[in-house]
Amino acid sequence: MNETETAILVDRITVDYNGVVALHDAELRVPRGAICALVGMNGAGKSTLFKAIMGFLKPAGGRVLIEGQSVAQAQRKGRLAYMPQAEEVDWAFPVSVQDVVLMGRYGFMNILRTPRAIDKTKVTESLERVGMSDFRTRQIGELSGGQRKRAFLARALAQDARIMLLDEPFTGIDAKTEGAIVTLLRELRDDGYTIVICTHDLASLASFCDEVALINRTVLAYGPLETTFTPDNIARAYGGIFNHLVFDAGAGQAIPRQALAARARGTQPAADQLGGR
Amino acid sequence: MLLNLWQLLSEPFEFAFMVKALAVGILVGVVCAVLSCFITLKGWSLMGDAVSHAVLPGVVLAYLVGAPFGIGAFTFGLASVLLIGWVSARTPLRADAIIGIVFTAFFGVGLILVSKLPSLGEWTAANFGYTPPLLDVRSILFGNVLGISNGDIVQTVIAGGITLAIILLFRRDLLLFCFDPNHARAIGLNTGLLHYTLLALLALSTVAALQTIGIVLVVAMLVTPGAIAYMLTDRFGRMLALAVSASVISCIIGIYASYYLKASTGGCIVLAQALLFLLVLVVAPRRGLIARAWSTQRRNAASGAGQRPSVA
């Protein structure tokens, strides 16, 4: 894989918080136009890696390259979009949905942030794409869980950033919204977007993710789903195999059976087929 | 009766000091109210408390060398927040503990200086030929807008004006910074700069409010108007307007009360603001006590009549 095909390169980074090493010698390559899942237990360094890629913290050693540039350069050009976890957002903040989506455009506006016609157009388009046009003037606290995710997804879209990092995008939302978001992510990926998802949901990620990275204090393994999401790697990340993942050892590949079937069908497995959700 | 009311309202205006006090009070009220919306949304009430206390040594030193008090206050206010940032990056202590340690340290040093003022004044007189004027510590601590000098008015207007200008010009970025600093960083904004700008504005507003309300109560001006507005609206634009109105009203009422009761002006203004908050707490539409009790009653009545209460 050459430089231009790599959207995100994590080159042996080490991160420590006040003396505690959260991540050491972590290495990751995410190709352009792929959906990559970061998985691992809480406290194992997943969100640390996420933050290092976003540039929210500086690694003590190693470097992160976004499309061949440093994170700071990528930030200045607005190449990275970020969707926060629901817990991190102050839903009582007095801003409306369109206020939030407009915030995605601030990097393009002048110092006083006066919106131009193109900014307003982008906001409207993004809202339409996620189906939130009717809610644009609502204060964000008035939205349901699924609508909240979609509002922040619209912000990421409005930013015109080709690399999107989503923090726990599927936690606490209804199945319909989840389906809608997955469909949208697939469309974006087909358009050439690179999407990184931080997630706990092992059972469903196999149905729409192309790449996965397993994290436990370092990146234990990363790469295409088929070769990386193996029982061995999962065991190393989680200390064992979960009850709700059943592996089809008979086939040459070892991925969860439901996901294998879903891929063959070209659909996402139904909620009741995925145990443990 | 109406004539008496008119007399009550107009009598203070006969005095120049009252006109000045009202004008300064209103300006300070506006500046602090605008900043207060950001401070309360960011959760920086304790920071406001800290910065306002930390300026004391700066004010005293400024008096000793004959510099404008605003410069001393601003320098030490900023120094304290830099120190807080420095310590919090290097220790596992919680933010509120670090803030408490730093601002009390500064304030303690300030009190030491205050207690040594006479001898320090003699020292500067002997070595630099400059005799500092008598410093009324109580007016720094508790405000003395009824006795504000013209020189102090100038400093207040400058500090207040700069604060207002910066806040209004950069309000979108500052609001984004308060709401989602991670996104701000992601789109390339310099969050460090925004952080220190907001802190510098805190220091500046302390300088502006020093004479009116004093160090100890500045935090009230930086917190209560925002709280009042937050109880009344969901939209930031309206929040700003409501905070400013609440602040101006309480400043006017407070100054009048202080004139007639011959009581501490700062105290009267702050108490007026607090009472206004209490009023809003009770009568606010939708969020006030009365409104919520009423809607609970309606909901109970509806379910009592056999209808299912709709999911909110």
Add this chain to the structure above:
Amino acid sequence: MGIETIWLWFAAPFQYPFMRTALGVSAFVGVVCAVLSCYLVLKGWSLLGDALSHAVLPGVAFAYILGLPFALGAFVSGLAGALTIGWVKRNSRVKEDTVIGLVFTAFFALGLIVISMTPSTVHLTHILYGNVLGIEFDDLLQTLIAGSVALAVVGVLRRDLLLFCFDPNHARAIGLNTQFLYYTLLALLALTAVAALQAVGLILVVAMLITPGATGYLLTDRFTRMQLLAIGVAVISCILGVYLSFYLDASTGGCIVAVQALLFFGVMFLAPRRGLLVRARQRRSVRPASTQLRPVTEG
């Protein structure tokens, strides 16, 4: 400077009864505050400590007017402040730190108004800045009583209070009355503030309630050691502060707080494990890439 000069410097204040009293009282107050400060720092109640100490002002003012003991007024007022904060928090959507700032300034403002309207202000200046060098017997007695009661209560409820600060949910689950513990801690906070009023004055009480605990926290992982270290730090700062105030002829409260802060910064640099010098040395040593850190296997 001969050893005799140093001894003289050290012993001179002891000639004066007021100095002996001052040293004793401030050391005592230091102990009480340090003990409580450990709980406050762990529970994150530093801002509440600040608030409560300011909220006592109207109570003190009214006590003087009515001729009641200042400690009683302060305690009632402080507790009223804490309860008001709780009430406002429950009944409004305003965030906690905003509510605290709002309520304590309102109380303080009320106190200021009352003070400014009453002629005699001598004692009240002492309340604001502390007056340990000139403390009178009545005030001394109130300080000792308030402090002793606080120490006694903490002595009895030590473990429960610690659990409450660490994990209130678990405390509730095993049958402890967390409401009672909550209000007890608040009452202790008010009592301690009352005791500390004389030593450092109202405005600086919060320093005595935070800095010793924070200093102890930098030095150890164990709570008992933390409390002992906090007590040690507090007593040293109070004694040194009083000495400094005697020789510099400067504000006692200011001196005590300044010394406490210096000790904190000293510990911050020199602490054996968490101190800056030690960590700077650690970072400079290169960590070999082959070091396998234990992966997380338990949840």
